[in-house]
Amino acid sequence: MRRLQVKSSAVEYQVIVGRGAWRALRQLKGYTTAFVLTEPGLWKRWGKKFASDAGWQGVRPILVPSGEGSKSLSMAGRVASELLDRGADRKSLLVALGGGVVGDLGGFVASTYMRGIDYAQAPTTVLAQVDSSIGGKTAVNIHAMKNLVGTFYAPRVVVSDPEVLASLQPRAFKSGLYEAVKHCILSGPELFKWLEGKVSGLKPGDAGVLETLVARAAAVKVDVVTRDEREAALRRVLNLGHTYGHALEEATGYRRFLHGEAVAWGMLMVTRLAELAGVLDPADGKRIAHLVRAVGPLPNLRNLKAEKVLGLLIRDKKAVGGKIHWVLPEGIGRVRVAADVPDAIVARAFHDVQGGVWND
Amino acid sequence: MRRLQVKSSAVEYQVIVGRGAWRALRQLKGYTTAFVLTEPGLWKRWGKKFASDAGWQGVRPILVPSGEGSKSLSMAGRVASELLDRGADRKSLLVALGGGVVGDLGGFVASTYMRGIDYAQAPTTVLAQVDSSIGGKTAVNIHAMKNLVGTFYAPRVVVSDPEVLASLQPRAFKSGLYEAVKHCILSGPELFKWLEGKVSGLKPGDAGVLETLVARAAAVKVDVVTRDEREAALRRVLNLGHTYGHALEEATGYRRFLHGEAVAWGMLMVTRLAELAGVLDPADGKRIAHLVRAVGPLPNLRNLKAEKVLGLLIRDKKAVGGKIHWVLPEGIGRVRVAADVPDAIVARAFHDVQGGVWND
Numbered sequence: 001m002r003r004l005q006v007k008s009s010a011v012e013y014q015v016i017v018g019r020g021a022w023r024a025l026r027q028l029k030g031y032t033t034a035f036v037l038t039e040p041g042l043w044k045r046w047g048k049k050f051a052s053d054a055g056w057q058g059v060r061p062i063l064v065p066s067g068e069g070s071k072s073l074s075m076a077g078r079v080a081s082e083l084l085d086r087g088a089d090r091k092s093l094l095v096a097l098g099g100g101v102v103g104d105l106g107g108f109v110a111s112t113y114m115r116g117i118d119y120a121q122a123p124t125t126v127l128a129q130v131d132s133s134i135g136g137k138t139a140v141n142i143h144a145m146k147n148l149v150g151t152f153y154a155p156r157v158v159v160s161d162p163e164v165l166a167s168l169q170p171r172a173f174k175s176g177l178y179e180a181v182k183h184c185i186l187s188g189p190e191l192f193k194w195l196e197g198k199v200s201g202l203k204p205g206d207a208g209v210l211e212t213l214v215a216r217a218a219a220v221k222v223d224v225v226t227r228d229e230r231e232a233a234l235r236r237v238l239n240l241g242h243t244y245g246h247a248l249e250e251a252t253g254y255r256r257f258l259h260g261e262a263v264a265w266g267m268l269m270v271t272r273l274a275e276l277a278g279v280l281d282p283a284d285g286k287r288i289a290h291l292v293r294a295v296g297p298l299p300n301l302r303n304l305k306a307e308k309v310l311g312l313l314i315r316d317k318k319a320v321g322g323k324i325h326w327v328l329p330e331g332i333g334r335v336r337v338a339a340d341v342p343d344a345i346v347a348r349a350f351h352d353v354q355g356g357v358w359n360d
Numbered sequence: 361m362r363r364l365q366v367k368s369s370a371v372e373y374q375v376i377v378g379r380g381a382w383r384a385l386r387q388l389k390g391y392t393t394a395f396v397l398t399e400p401g402l403w404k405r406w407g408k409k410f411a412s413d414a415g416w417q418g419v420r421p422i423l424v425p426s427g428e429g430s431k432s433l434s435m436a437g438r439v440a441s442e443l444l445d446r447g448a449d450r451k452s453l454l455v456a457l458g459g460g461v462v463g464d465l466g467g468f469v470a471s472t473y474m475r476g477i478d479y480a481q482a483p484t485t486v487l488a489q490v491d492s493s494i495g496g497k498t499a500v501n502i503h504a505m506k507n508l509v510g511t512f513y514a515p516r517v518v519v520s521d522p523e524v525l526a527s528l529q530p531r532a533f534k535s536g537l538y539e540a541v542k543h544c545i546l547s548g549p550e551l552f553k554w555l556e557g558k559v560s561g562l563k564p565g566d567a568g569v570l571e572t573l574v575a576r577a578a579a580v581k582v583d584v585v586t587r588d589e590r591e592a593a594l595r596r597v598l599n600l601g602h603t604y605g606h607a608l609e610e611a612t613g614y615r616r617f618l619h620g621e622a623v624a625w626g627m628l629m630v631t632r633l634a635e636l637a638g639v640l641d642p643a644d645g646k647r648i649a650h651l652v653r654a655v656g657p658l659p660n661l662r663n664l665k666a667e668k669v670l671g672l673l674i675r676d677k678k679a680v681g682g683k684i685h686w687v688l689p690e691g692i693g694r695v696r697v698a699a700d701v702p703d704a705i706v707a708r709a710f711h712d713v714q715g716g717v718w719n720d
Contacts, residue, residue, distance in 0.1 A: 073433040080502050080509050112472075112509045115497065137475065142440050149440050149472045151511065 002215040004222045011154040017215040021159040022053035031093040037106040038097040039066040099125035100132040107138030111153030121158040126176025129160040130217035135225035162210040173204045175260030183217035188333030240327045241267030247312040273349035274328040289358040301354045362575040364582045371514040377575040381519040382413035391453040397466040398457040399426040459485035460492040467498030471513030481518040486536025489520040490577035495585035522570040533564045534656045535620030543577035548693030600687045601627030607672040633709035634688040649718040661714045
């Protein structure tokens with residue numbers, strides 16, 4: 001079991017990673033009532049373990065349909081209504097048991113229900129365990145615009161049990177691994193090298209390796225958000241691969257790629273972009289690309305119109321005043337944020353990757 | 361022009377009260393774009409003055425229908441969509457020009473759009489100027505439950521021009537005055553006495569008296585929220601009259617009473633309650649009741665079933681763990697919060713006021 005401490009201006013909480021981590025929920029005391037927000041399939045598979053670990057026998061969850069569609073304002077309203085109907089007050093606790101959708105929605109509801117109640121994150125996917133559950137970002141989507149509405153609102157605790165990853169579908173599992181790869185790129189040579197040796201054939205049931213990977217990748221996120229809770233600058237590094245990635249997701253109506261897959265392509269593109277911009281040694285570029293590709297095959301980029309993807313980039317919400325802040329790798333463990341990257345090489349990096357520059 | 365300074369743990373901003381106060385918006389600089397959220401009728405009447413005072417010639421407002429129905433999650437989503445379509449980014453500014461509905465909705469949108477953008481309050485009703493625009497509480501309603509979902513999110517500045525009150529309907533104007541009365545009760549003998557001398561026949565166009573009243577009543581709110589931004593304890597005093605008031609509004613489906621009118625009845629009931637609980641000198645009780653009634657006639661309490669109103673009290677969201685924290689006047693300028701008031705005298709106070717105990 002690893003305990004990571006998140007500390008920012010206003011709040012402090014622990015990220016607990018390890019088999020049996022949900023037992024840490026027993027230490028949350030003093031609430032009038034406690035509620036679990038989750039998805040039906042997840043509850044069926046893990047509800048019994050959760051109730052037993054958390055010590056909440058007979059708990060009746062608040063269920064939302066699985067999938068991105070639940071990350072909406074109307075679903076947030078429905079959950080708030082159910083909380084009210086079931087007697088939740090300002091001293092109630094909400095636990096979000098699920099992946100990014102449940103975590104983002106649950107955090108948003110907790111941050112706004114009666115202007116804010118306490119909540120805990122119990123993430124159940126690789127993506128959520130290494131990334132989205134940490135840092136207090138909550139969100140819902142408005143129409144096609146992902147995360148347009150949300151809050152910064154820290155959880156009381158994050159409890160990540162790697163055992164639960166065993167029930168992930170292989171594709172969803174790999175999609176999350178790409179985010180873990182991102183954190184290893186940000187971390188530096190030591191963790192990067194460790195993952196190079198472990199990534200091939202890694203399976204959802206490899207709880208031992210995953211416990212280490214999740215704990216170390218989560219530590220990267222903890223480190224960044226501890227130093228900058230509001231993304232003013234430092235937190236931007238976590239967007240590595242996300243600028244292209246968001247555009248790819250949007251250009252394909254969120255149907256072709258899982259989020260991590262789009263980020264994987266985005267990391268390949270931005271690695272190429274960094275090379276073209278002359279800030280990344282091609283030898284390091286090759287290692288980064290190799291590690292990304294070693295996770296497994298990605299959905300193809302065929303038939304993707306460059307103009308469409310590139311046009312969407314400027315709508316990326318990280319753009320402020322129309323400028324895109326690119327996160328460019330400068331090496332293993334080093335990135336820089338650049339707002340002055342010429343459109344021409346942004347386009348060329350896309351074309352190069354689409355054309356197979358990183359195909360081994 | 362009066363400038364009041366709001367200061368809390370995290371934020372600091374000014375409340376500017378006086379004719380021409382909107383001109384202070386000119387001092388907000390450094391934004392990529394600025395938007396005004398308002399209602400059609402208000403914009404028709406005051407848009408030109410606003411654009412001129414704020415120095416935003418040709419500004420095209422974001423319009424929401426007037427009335428409580430606009431304080432919804434779906435309207436918040438619509439406004440967020442419009443902000444996105446019109447190019448709002450993280451460095452945009454939103455000004456909420458309107459009464460409590462526009463202020464609460466605008467604050468909520470600002471607090472959640474891209475996880476929070478800056479906003480200013482330009483309140484246009486008595487209620488909004490003396491109360492709801494100050495303190496950073498934002499909210500929308502979920503079904504019948506008012507303010508169930510919201511945030512704490514401070515504006516950059518509050519600019520209150522009393523001239524704009526001239527276009528208020530007499531009933532809406534008086535409804536707001538009741539909240540000003542509340543602040544005078546909380547303030548103490550000096551302001552209370554001043555209002556006793558001014559309240560009869562006060563009209564929406566009396567900008568001179570209203571400037572003083574708004575500035576002094578707003579100062580009461582500023583003082584409380586400066587000392588306690590999160591309502592943990594001290595801020596509760598502002599709920600004087602609101603516990604009964606909310607129940608009256610809910611029991612009548614928000615149709616019979618305007619908010620301030622329900623609070624006025626609530627203040628009469630809780631004044632009676634304080635007498636019955638033995639914490640308020642009847643002479644002071646009489647003065648409080650007299651000042652409340654001097655604002656003007658209130659919609660009657662006939663046909664209101666006591667069981668219904670009293671039953672709703674325990675659902676009041678200020679109740680934590682089922683207990684109601686009553687704000688009881690102990691005198692002019694003194695209140696106490698009591699969580700142990702017997703149900704029997706809560707009911708009796710309601711019956712006494714319904715029966716006409718405070719009719720002069």
